[in-house]
Amino acid sequence: TQLLEQSPQFLSIQEGENLTVYCNSSSVFSSLQWYRQEPGEGPVLLVTVVTGGEVKKLKRLTFQFGDARKDSSLHITAAQPGDTGLYLCAGVEREYGNKLVFGAGTILRVKS
Amino acid sequence: EAGVAQSPRYKIIEKRQSVAFWCNPISGHATLYWYQQILGQGPKLLIQFQNNGVVDDSQLPKDRFSAERLKGVDSTLKIQPAKLEDSAVYLCASSHYRGRDYGYTFGSGTRLTVV
Numbered sequence: 705t706q707l708l709e710q711s712p713q714f715l716s717i718q719e720g721e722n723l724t725v726y727c728n729s730s731s732v733f734s735s736l737q738w739y740r741q742e743p744g745e746g747p748v749l750l751v752t753v754v755t756g757g758e759v760k761k762l763k764r765l766t767f768q769f770g771d772a773r774k775d776s777s778l779h780i781t782a783a784q785p786g787d788t789g790l791y792l793c794a795g796v797e798r799e800y801g802n803k804l805v806f807g808a809g810t811i812l813r814v815k816s
Numbered sequence: 817e818a819g820v821a822q823s824p825r826y827k828i829i830e831k832r833q834s835v836a837f838w839c840n841p842i843s844g845h846a847t848l849y850w851y852q853q854i855l856g857q858g859p860k861l862l863i864q865f866q867n868n869g870v871v872d873d874s875q876l877p878k879d880r881f882s883a884e885r886l887k888g889v890d891s892t893l894k895i896q897p898a899k900l901e902d903s904a905v906y907l908c909a910s911s912h913y914r915g916r917d918y919g920y921t922f923g924s925g926t927r928l929t930v931v
Contacts, residue, residue: 710858735917746820746907746922747859754917792858801871802847802911802918806858 707731708795710807717783718815725778725810727793733805734798736776738767741790741809783814818842820923822908828929834896837926841889841910845921847871850883850893851907853925859907865891898930 709728717723727736735754739747751760753769753776760767764787766779776793791810797803821840829835841848846867851859862881864871867888876883880899885891895902905925911918 737920744924744927746909746924748922749920752917752919794858796918801864801866803861803864803872804849804909804911804920805861806851809856809858811856 708793708805708807710791710793710810712810713808714811714813716813716815719784720782721814723780723783723812725791725793725812726775727777727807728775729795730774732773733795734773735796736769736773737794737796737804738776738778739792739794741792747792780812783812785814785816788812788814820908820910820921822906822923822926824926825924826927826929828931829898831900831930832897834894835898835928836892836894837906837908837928839891839893839908839923841891841908842912842921845910845912846888847911848885848891849909849911849920850891851909853905853907855904862893862906895928898928900930903928903930 711726737752738750741747751767756771756773758769764781768777792806794804794806823838848865850862852862853859862876863873863883865885868885883893905927907925909920909922911920
């Protein structure tokens with residue numbers, strides 16, 4: 705099983721600030737997904753990136769997949785209190801039956 | 817479409833007791849997963865089913881955990897006997913191929929507390 709490292713582990717910022725969360729691996733994944741999880745709920749899929757160098761935007765969220773398909777980043781512009789939650793990156797291991805391997809997560813707190 | 821259903825939502829048991837969790841995936845999703853999520857950590861895969869066959873159970877503590885997926889639909893995860901370190905949220909997910917990638921849907925989870 706390949707490992708995914710996320711950084712930072714915890715982020716506390718003021719409303720309106722920008723932030724970036726990183727997800728890194730030494731191995732290549734067939735695709736990479738980003739999830740957001742709120743307390744008491746399961747992770748909810750935000751985006752899937754498949755192609756090296758791919759950039760996807762979801763309103764104020766920008767997701768990027770590294771050229772070598774080993775790393776990814778999530779950038780939030782002008783963060784809002786509603787963005788507070790646990791952000792998880794997950795790699796899809798196609799050669800292992802499409803197993804989803806998660807990073808440890810980044811806890812984001814946006815203060816108003 | 818209806819989501820992944822899990823029950824119960826919460827369970828408190830004493831150590832050495834047994835407990836079972838139930839999951840009903842999204843209709844038509846062939847692949848079903850059980851994950852364990854300890855507070856403050858990312859989910860860890862316990863077992864993955866493709867229809868009613870096991871694809872990966874390498875991280876399932878088989879001396880105390882067991883899982884089955886009868887008829888390739890519903891699934892149950894059992895712990896017997898439970899230990900304090902089993903306190904966690906147990907998430908069920910199902911997935912399907914969307915032509916370019918796989919879509920995964922998670923249930924709300926069962927929060928287990930072992931005292």
